[in-house]
Amino acid sequence: MMTSSTAGYLVQRIARLGLLLLMVAFVVFVAIRLVPGDPAVVLAGVDARPEDVELIRHEMGLDRPALIQFGLFVGRVVQGDFGKSLRSHRPVIDDLAKRLPASFWLATASLVVAVLVGMPLGVVAAIRRGTALDFISMALSVSGVCMPTFWLGLLLITLFSARLGWLPSSGWEGARYLVLPVITLAAYSMANIARTVRSCMLDVLRQDYVRTARAKGLVERAVIVRHALRNALVPVIAVIGLQYGYLLGSSVVTETVFAWPGIGLLLIDAIKNRDYPVVQATVLLIGALFAVINLASDFAYAWVDPRIRKR
Amino acid sequence: MASRALLRGILRSPSGLVGSALIACMLLIAFIGPELLRIDPSAPDLSAKLRPPSREHWFGADELGRDVLSRVVYGARMSLTITILGVVGSLVVGSALGLLAGFRGGAWEMAIMQLVEMLMAMPGFLLALLAITVLGIGVQNLIASLAIQSIPVFARVAHAATLSVREMEFIQAAQSIGATERRIMVRELVPNIMSPLLVQATLRLATTLLLASSLSFLGLGVQPPQPEWGAMLSGGRAYVSAAPHVILFPGLAIMVTTLGFNLMGDALRDTLDPRYRRE
Numbered sequence: 001m002m003t004s005s006t007a008g009y010l011v012q013r014i015a016r017l018g019l020l021l022l023m024v025a026f027v028v029f030v031a032i033r034l035v036p037g038d039p040a041v042v043l044a045g046v047d048a049r050p051e052d053v054e055l056i057r058h059e060m061g062l063d064r065p066a067l068i069q070f071g072l073f074v075g076r077v078v079q080g081d082f083g084k085s086l087r088s089h090r091p092v093i094d095d096l097a098k099r100l101p102a103s104f105w106l107a108t109a110s111l112v113v114a115v116l117v118g119m120p121l122g123v124v125a126a127i128r129r130g131t132a133l134d135f136i137s138m139a140l141s142v143s144g145v146c147m148p149t150f151w152l153g154l155l156l157i158t159l160f161s162a163r164l165g166w167l168p169s170s171g172w173e174g175a176r177y178l179v180l181p182v183i184t185l186a187a188y189s190m191a192n193i194a195r196t197v198r199s200c201m202l203d204v205l206r207q208d209y210v211r212t213a214r215a216k217g218l219v220e221r222a223v224i225v226r227h228a229l230r231n232a233l234v235p236v237i238a239v240i241g242l243q244y245g246y247l248l249g250s251s252v253v254t255e256t257v258f259a260w261p262g263i264g265l266l267l268i269d270a271i272k273n274r275d276y277p278v279v280q281a282t283v284l285l286i287g288a289l290f291a292v293i294n295l296a297s298d299f300a301y302a303w304v305d306p307r308i309r310k311r
Numbered sequence: 312m313a314s315r316a317l318l319r320g321i322l323r324s325p326s327g328l329v330g331s332a333l334i335a336c337m338l339l340i341a342f343i344g345p346e347l348l349r350i351d352p353s354a355p356d357l358s359a360k361l362r363p364p365s366r367e368h369w370f371g372a373d374e375l376g377r378d379v380l381s382r383v384v385y386g387a388r389m390s391l392t393i394t395i396l397g398v399v400g401s402l403v404v405g406s407a408l409g410l411l412a413g414f415r416g417g418a419w420e421m422a423i424m425q426l427v428e429m430l431m432a433m434p435g436f437l438l439a440l441l442a443i444t445v446l447g448i449g450v451q452n453l454i455a456s457l458a459i460q461s462i463p464v465f466a467r468v469a470h471a472a473t474l475s476v477r478e479m480e481f482i483q484a485a486q487s488i489g490a491t492e493r494r495i496m497v498r499e500l501v502p503n504i505m506s507p508l509l510v511q512a513t514l515r516l517a518t519t520l521l522l523a524s525s526l527s528f529l530g531l532g533v534q535p536p537q538p539e540w541g542a543m544l545s546g547g548r549a550y551v552s553a554a555p556h557v558i559l560f561p562g563l564a565i566m567v568t569t570l571g572f573n574l575m576g577d578a579l580r581d582t583l584d585p586r587y588r589r590e
Binding site: 024035148150155162279286 | 429433435438440442444445448517521531548555558561562570
């Protein structure tokens with residue numbers, strides 16, 4: 001009974017992922033066609049030769065009904081064919097493959113840091129509610145939420161690269177290069193996680209089962225870690241999933257500040273240069289990653305909280 | 312809730328008080344400051360290039376010798392105008408869509424909410440970037456992109472609120488005395504779904520300001536030499552070692568304003584939504 005409903009839940013969520021991915025593809029498909037001008041010229045570049053424009057027009061089926069065009073588009077995307085960059089004339093997929101690891105490591109390392117710092121901060125704030133510790137950790141998290149990412153990055157560069165010369169301010173040639181970008185990117189998520197953990201912990205600490213755990217004489221540490229924190233984690237996991245998606249999106253800004261060779265920097269350059277095939281592919285990729293990560297966090301959510309699977 | 316009671320509710324909480332004060336100051340700076348200051352924000356003075364804060368230039372001078380204080384003040388006008396117009400635009404369009412979907416139901420609801428879901432399939436930041444790709448770079452397009460990015464959020468909130476009010480007796484009463492659909496939506500529904508929308512709008516002002524200044528920083532929003540906080544940071548980033556004051560003040564301005572909007576939004580939510588009220 002239990003396993004079949006779990007399987008049902010998984011199938012349902014995966015089907016939903018497929019739908020979401022189609023939606024992302026559709027939004028991108030429509031957007032590129034909304035760019036003023038002939039879509040074939042838009043994707044071939046304004047200075048393309050007429051025969052190249054015709055080739056693209058034929059490949060994309062621009063003379064055929066819109067729905068078939070969308071079908072052809074999805075078909076090409078599934079095969080990893082995103083066309084050629086108008087600037088480098090290389091297949092877009094090559095650039096993406098080259099740039100993705102840098103972005104992936106930046107976002108992942110930032111998430112890890114955000115969780116490792118944000119969770120304890122939130123827990124401490126909750127169990128020491130109203131004390132100076134609570135105040136300090138909440139002040140930290142409020143500034144994390146309000147501070148513009150790029151400003152924090154610039155301040156860190158000013159202090160640690162320009163003044164002290166301890167850490168490099170741009171590029172990616174080793175672990176040392178990760179430090180400043182990761183702090184920059186993690187700050188906002190860390191703040192959000194700390195806030196969520198604090199409010200969830202405060203809710204949970206008021207519950208009867210926590211009182212029971214204390215009443216039966218458990219040491220406070222066990223009450224907090226085994227009873228309170230585990231239950232407080234459920235909503236926190238959803239926030240962490242959201243934060244990962246957010247990190248992938250907002251790494252665009254951090255990558256620009258630190259000249260980080262990831263897909264975010266690629267996207268911004270492409271938008272400025274009207275390199276539409278690259279924009280299309282990058283937005284699709286980030287959108288798809290966002291959807292997949294949300295699915296993964298749904299699964300984690302269901303794994304921690306059996307009530308969700310049964311619904 | 313009457314607007315007076317609302318205001319009292321916000322001002323009673325310490326964070327609401329601080330937030331409102333910050334925003335009031337920023338609005339004053341933005342809309343009266345330039346008249347009081349009377350320093351041209353784009354007048355270059357190469358002899359003052361990158362000069363640190365002094366009696367002559369309170370916030371120092373930037374890479375072209377322009378007065379940073381004056382640019383921060385004019386930038387406040389630019390940044391706040393863009394942010395407020397972006398949020399108001401999405402509030403109006405998004406709420407109208409959500410209201411229509413919730414009230415009409417059926418095919419309208421299907422179509423509108425499907426569109427909303429589609430826009431929500433990707434992160435808001437990405438949606439804004441895509442909108443800029445289509446519309447092109449410029450102040451008006453920046454405002455439009457900010458609005459597009461938030462439309463699905465307001466549509467969802469308005470839709471949910473409308474659904475909860477739609478079946479209430481006073482709506483049936485209005486229908487039974489023959490009120491037109493438009494009158495019911497505007498006179499009966501809108502006032503009753505306003506609270507959650509207001510909370511969302513205030514909180515949204517904070518994220519929109521951050522997004523707007525990020526986009527300008529990336530070179531996709533307000534273009535130099537126009538004074539705008541994000542664009543100023545982009546201009547000053549090459550000089551951080553020689554002149555950190557150039558990036559210090561615009562960033563502080565963004566942070567303080569965002570803080571103000573967030574505090575106000577939280578206080579508003581606490582006032583309107585009893586679930587969040589402190590026990």
